Amino acid sequence: MTEALKIHPADNVIVALRDFRAGEEIDLPDGGTLPFLEDVPTKHKFAERDFVEGELITMYGVIVGRTLRPVPRGTCISTENVVHASSEYTVGRRSTDWDAPDVSAFAGRTFDGYHRADGSVGTRNYWLVIPLVFCENRNIEVIQSAMLEKLGYVTDRAFTVDVDALIAKYRQGRGAEEIMATEILRSGTDLQHNRVFPNVDGIKFLTHQGGCGGIRQDSEALCRLLAGYLSNPNVAGGTVLSLGCQNAQVSLLQEALASRTPAFTKPLYVLEQQGSKSERDFIAEAVKVTFAGLMQANQVQRRPAGLEHLTLGLECGGSDGFSGISANPALGYASDLLVTLGGKAILSEFPELNGVEQELVNRCVTEESALKFAHLMRSYSQRAEAVGSAFSMNPSPGNIRDGLITDAMKSAGAAKKGGTSPVVDVLDYTEPATRPGLNLLCTPGNDVESTTGLAGSGANLIVFTTGLGTPTGNPIAPTVKMASNTALARRMADIIDIDAGTVISGQDSIRSKGEELLELLIRVAGGHQLTRAEQLGQDDFIPWKRGVSL
Known part of the structure; x- marks a missing residue:
């Protein structure tokens, strides 16, 4: 297994794929060796070279931060020595050329869906x-x-909680210690x-x-x-x-x-x-x-439909330092496969596109869409700053603890969910996705507000990548939960549908995991497999109030 990863040739920080201890020495991905001057936890980043105060930190090939003080080679990048920074962006010459993936393995594939009078097809x-x-x-x-x-x-109830057992112990005069030792989980029953x-x-x-x-x-x-x-x-x-x-x-x-x-x-x-x-x-x-x-x-009964009738919502939440190198790019590859097959994909969470705006602007197929994206991003950012907040405050304590220390660093990894295909349309909140291809949808980074918006814009499936774990789902769009690391997939197996940690371990490539994900989506779309969120009845619905919500 690779121990450290330099994501882009232009990067000046490296991702730790395991815990490193002060005094250890490793071979660098580009050659040479590096001694660690301090402990660096898994998923965090360490300095490839010595930095002076005020230098820019680059990751995924984009600016993700600026040093607050000198940072020696072989030390950990943290909120104590790096602050958020990102590139400016303009609407100018764009390039929508891209290398579409080979979809021959999926050509002619169908799913069993519900055909509606307007020509759309439901997965539920x-x-x-x-x-x-x-x-x-x-x-x-x-x-x-x-x-x-x-x-x-x-x-379907995988288990029930026997509160009657606790009541019986209480009425018998038993103390808190015995109450805590009482087994109250019981096997569930299928009620459907x-x-x-x-x-x-x-x-x-x-x-x-x-x-x-x-x-x-x-x-x-x-x-x-x-x-x-x-x-x-x-x-x-x-x-x-x-x-x-x-x-x-x-x-x-x-x-x-x-x-x-x-x-x-x-x-x-x-x-x-x-x-x-x-x-x-x-x-x-x-x-x-x-x-x-x-x-x-x-x-209405299920009948076969082509994959072009799938509209896939792209979401991440509870992200960690592996999300941007395993689950998100694997989802991005599945998104590229789907849009090549004539389907739609929707990338949301605008506060988590901060720092990669130029790349997305350049991928817009029309100048109108590029200008709309830039306008929505700037006006959203200005509204946040007007109430004493900012996109830079987006990373949660859990994100920071697991290696995502700036919003630009988080965004650079989050944007990987959108793959590499051209952006065919830019949508404000509640606008429907009508054009085949990759769409950008303005929503908050708040997980449930964003998934709520994705379904409202027409997603009939959602993939939700996570590094820390979350049970969330959507009332109407089956939500597939993809773990960025195998430890999470094993620890929270009752809420995770697919493990992208195999990319980190080297068992899978981004391509093979993306293809595996699309195969799963076809089974879910046709009703042959329920997602964990569906089995748990996780129907989260929070409309976005356009006061600022990050």
């Missing part, structure tokens, strides 16, 4: 029950508790074996804290987002609950649907509580129309 067949305002959240939860288990849609509607993959009940009380623009964006969810090919139709007086009026949702999908023909039931006789009658009607909608949704 869901019914949505959604509120236009947070005042309806309780009603959503009441309907959910009334319908899910009865219709066979309670998530007897679905009333076998062709409907689930009912998804969304709740949120928006729709009123904030700025009107947030309510308008919420309606566009919900229209995106209803229009997503993974959705058969929906039940919408409105209070009546909120900012997010039914008319705004209808306008958003008409703008996005002029020929919207899915069954949609809209109920207003302030026009009902009572809350009980309102809930009863919602249950009945939802049941009627499920009857219609159940008439």
